[in-house]
Amino acid sequence: MTQERVEVLFGGQNIILETGKFANQADGAVTVRYGGTVVLVTACVSKEPREDMSFFPLTVEYQEKTYAAGRIPGGFFKREGRPSENEILTARLIDRPIRPLFPKGFYYDVQVMSIVLSSDGEYDPDVLAVIGASAALTISDIPFHGPIGVIRVIRSNDGFLINPSYKQRQESDLDLVIVGTRKGIVMLEGNARQISEEVILKAIDFGFKNLQATIDLQESLAAKCAKKKMQFDPLLVSEELISKIEDSSLDRIKKICQIGNKEQREEAELIIKKELETELVTEGSEITKEDIILAIEKIVNKQVRASILEKNIRVDSRTLEDIRPITCEVGVLPRTHGSGLFTRGQTQSLSITTLGTRSDEQMIDALEGETFKSFMLHYSFPPFSVGEIKPVRGPGRREIGHGALAEKSLSVVMPAKDKFPYTVRVVSEILESNGSSSMATVCAATLSLMDAGVPISDPVAGVALGLVKENDKYVLLTDINGLEDHHGDMDFKVAGTKAGVTAIQLDLKIECVNLDLLKKALEQSHKARLQILDKMYQVISAPRQNLSDYAPRITSLKIKQEKIGELIGPGGKTIRKIIDSTGATIDIEEDGTVLVASTEAEKSNKAIEMINAIVQELEVGQVFTAKVKRITNFGAFCELPSGKEGLVHISEFSNKFIKSLDNEVKLGDEFKVKVIEIDELGRINLSKKQAE
Numbered sequence: 001m002t003q004e005r006v007e008v009l010f011g012g013q014n015i016i017l018e019t020g021k022f023a024n025q026a027d028g029a030v031t032v033r034y035g036g037t038v039v040l041v042t043a044c045v046s047k048e049p050r051e052d053m054s055f056f057p058l059t060v061e062y063q064e065k066t067y068a069a070g071r072i073p074g075g076f077f078k079r080e081g082r083p084s085e086n087e088i089l090t091a092r093l094i095d096r097p098i099r100p101l102f103p104k105g106f107y108y109d110v111q112v113m114s115i116v117l118s119s120d121g122e123y124d125p126d127v128l129a130v131i132g133a134s135a136a137l138t139i140s141d142i143p144f145h146g147p148i149g150v151i152r153v154i155r156s157n158d159g160f161l162i163n164p165s166y167k168q169r170q171e172s173d174l175d176l177v178i179v180g181t182r183k184g185i186v187m188l189e190g191n192a193r194q195i196s197e198e199v200i201l202k203a204i205d206f207g208f209k210n211l212q213a214t215i216d217l218q219e220s221l222a223a224k225c226a227k228k229k230m231q232f233d234p235l236l237v238s239e240e241l242i243s244k245i246e247d248s249s250l251d252r253i254k255k256i257c258q259i260g261n262k263e264q265r266e267e268a269e270l271i272i273k274k275e276l277e278t279e280l281v282t283e284g285s286e287i288t289k290e291d292i293i294l295a296i297e298k299i300v301n302k303q304v305r306a307s308i309l310e311k312n313i314r315v316d317s318r319t320l321e322d323i324r325p326i327t328c329e330v331g332v333l334p335r336t337h338g339s340g341l342f343t344r345g346q347t348q349s350l351s352i353t354t355l356g357t358r359s360d361e362q363m364i365d366a367l368e369g370e371t372f373k374s375f376m377l378h379y380s381f382p383p384f385s386v387g388e389i390k391p392v393r394g395p396g397r398r399e400i401g402h403g404a405l406a407e408k409s410l411s412v413v414m415p416a417k418d419k420f421p422y423t424v425r426v427v428s429e430i431l432e433s434n435g436s437s438s439m440a441t442v443c444a445a446t447l448s449l450m451d452a453g454v455p456i457s458d459p460v461a462g463v464a465l466g467l468v469k470e471n472d473k474y475v476l477l478t479d480i481n482g483l484e485d486h487h488g489d490m491d492f493k494v495a496g497t498k499a500g501v502t503a504i505q506l507d508l509k510i511e512c513v514n515l516d517l518l519k520k521a522l523e524q525s526h527k528a529r530l531q532i533l534d535k536m537y538q539v540i541s542a543p544r545q546n547l548s549d550y551a552p553r554i555t556s557l558k559i560k561q562e563k564i565g566e567l568i569g570p571g572g573k574t575i576r577k578i579i580d581s582t583g584a585t586i587d588i589e590e591d592g593t594v595l596v597a598s599t600e601a602e603k604s605n606k607a608i609e610m611i612n613a614i615v616q617e618l619e620v621g622q623v624f625t626a627k628v629k630r631i632t633n634f635g636a637f638c639e640l641p642s643g644k645e646g647l648v649h650i651s652e653f654s655n656k657f658i659k660s661l662d663n664e665v666k667l668g669d670e671f672k673v674k675v676i677e678i679d680e681l682g683r684i685n686l687s688k689k690q691a692e
Helices: 085-101 126-139 166-170 197-225 239-257 262-280 289-311 397-411 437-451 482-487 515-537 561-568 570-582 601-615
Strands: 004-010 013-019 028-034 037-049 058-064 108-118 149-156 159-162 174-180 185-195 326-330 338-344 347-356 362-366 369-373 375-380 423-432 461-470 473-478 490-496 501-508 553-558 585-588 593-598 623-631 635-639 645-649 670-678 684-687
Touching: 004 197, 013 126, 013 197, 028 126, 037 126, 058 085, 058 126, 085 108, 085 126, 085 185, 085 397, 108 126, 126 149, 126 174, 126 197, 149 166, 149 197, 159 197, 174 197, 185 197, 185 397, 197 501, 197 515, 239 262, 239 289, 262 289, 262 482, 289 461, 289 473, 289 482, 326 437, 326 515, 338 437, 347 437, 375 397, 375 437, 397 423, 397 437, 397 490, 397 501, 423 437, 437 461, 437 490, 437 515, 461 482, 461 515, 473 515, 490 515, 553 601, 561 570, 561 585, 561 601, 570 585, 570 601, 593 601, 623 645, 645 670
Parallel strands: 058 108, 375 423, 645 684
Antiparallel strands: 004 013, 013 028, 028 037, 037 108, 149 159, 149 174, 174 185, 185 501, 326 338, 338 347, 347 423, 362 369, 461 473, 461 490, 490 501, 553 593, 585 593, 623 635, 623 670, 635 645, 670 684
């Protein structure tokens, strides 16, 4: 295959697309280079379509190998294992914008794989991987309604910037990935530090105009080497079967679509499916059970959409902007550090906050280097939440994605480490789900954090908006339920405080939406968010002043850096001795910050006393608890908390005359002593009688 290369200046450096050099047996293969970062992306399609499929079988993989950054993996096996959380999130970032751009009825297996071959540690490969996926599909023979353009936009003091470095992203108050076609926006993903909707829209508009350059680049490459797209017969539901079912059962299906309760609606739908199977799936008939299911799905889809679009009537009889009934509770669990229960309609999240020490931080070993997380939010979606029976294994991609979105929503309101030196973990248990469980998680997590006494700057709430669109006519729906999400065209999640947006995520099932529609959706989400926050304020309006009795109390001390080694001791002997004797947890940082944690004040105080005794400069008049190490005929040598030894002369034991210490003291005895002299050689003289 002939090698082809195209490039364009993009955000201060050239972005380069190449094909024909690597992976030539793939149906499409492209490398994307930006600075010192190179990502290989391939696309492959199966030879035959899947049978009896009701969804497009697309799989997306993204891999970061440590060789890309010039490192060898840790661990016993010295090779990469299961995908990291970042790899899963990036795979989702690729999947979500390309999925709606495949033709309907195309049920061939498609796999897109991205491998980071080189990383300069300065720029995130995720945007390059999305561009590469679009380019690989565009030049392949796989049917794809692309290409799509991708860009990351941040806001800094200099205004909006594109394709920023890791450092620039950390210093910005808005970090937004925008994906679009020539016609409009396909996907959004980002976080913000309580930014107004107006600024978000300006960023989207700025990004949409600038991402066109990445579409131009892909089209230039396609003009040189694109394959002819494969021909296929769309596997669509028989219109004849749909008409037959409508003739016999349309009125019943319409009534089913008006049942607001999820379980009752699903039960009624199951009954009609069984009846139609008995009637139509007969010996000699070509109609299968799967055909019946797909046909009913098609009819329900048409009825739900028509009711919303033509009559503004939703499944549960709400108006277009109504939010389902909300209830909030805090302190629902007796022994946890904080808990919050948020129920919205048939969606319910129980969130639990746990406070830990610095040693509980999560270490993240990524291509850009090693970092530590002191705030974690984990989302759990057990099968009983939707009335199903499934094997329970590790968290799936959906759970990781929803948890990451909720964590992103709340991270901007979390207190700084120097003000709240705790590691905070929130777990959201989804106990019931019928739409927008990730946004319910945001609300429940906020309640839980405030119940735990975590001093967040502002409460955060989230809401999901839906869309039903046919040609130029569309309807926006606030707080979509599961059926509206399933049969609608958009899932637009916006989280934030009263002051502004903290996170945003847009996924579509149609090819794109325009900026005017997004403006209306953001306005509608702002109104809903304020209503939800008001409900939450009625239960708890600010973080509790005191932590739970079961949470550790952390006291922060500051010692001189040159004293760190003295506190740790040879081989950690000194610090282990303090921990063993007090039961407190002690973390020492490079700048001399010492964090002492315990659930019991007495243990913390004892540990602090021992630390101070070690690190403070010895002065005449100080009193310590000392331990007898050696006994002589003229006195006893005692060890101070710092590890240094001093002499208690026989005359300094008591006000009465002591002829011999044999009957007065033995090895291992502990008692209070006072420093009475430090001579020019640094020898320490102590007194027991003056300390009493």
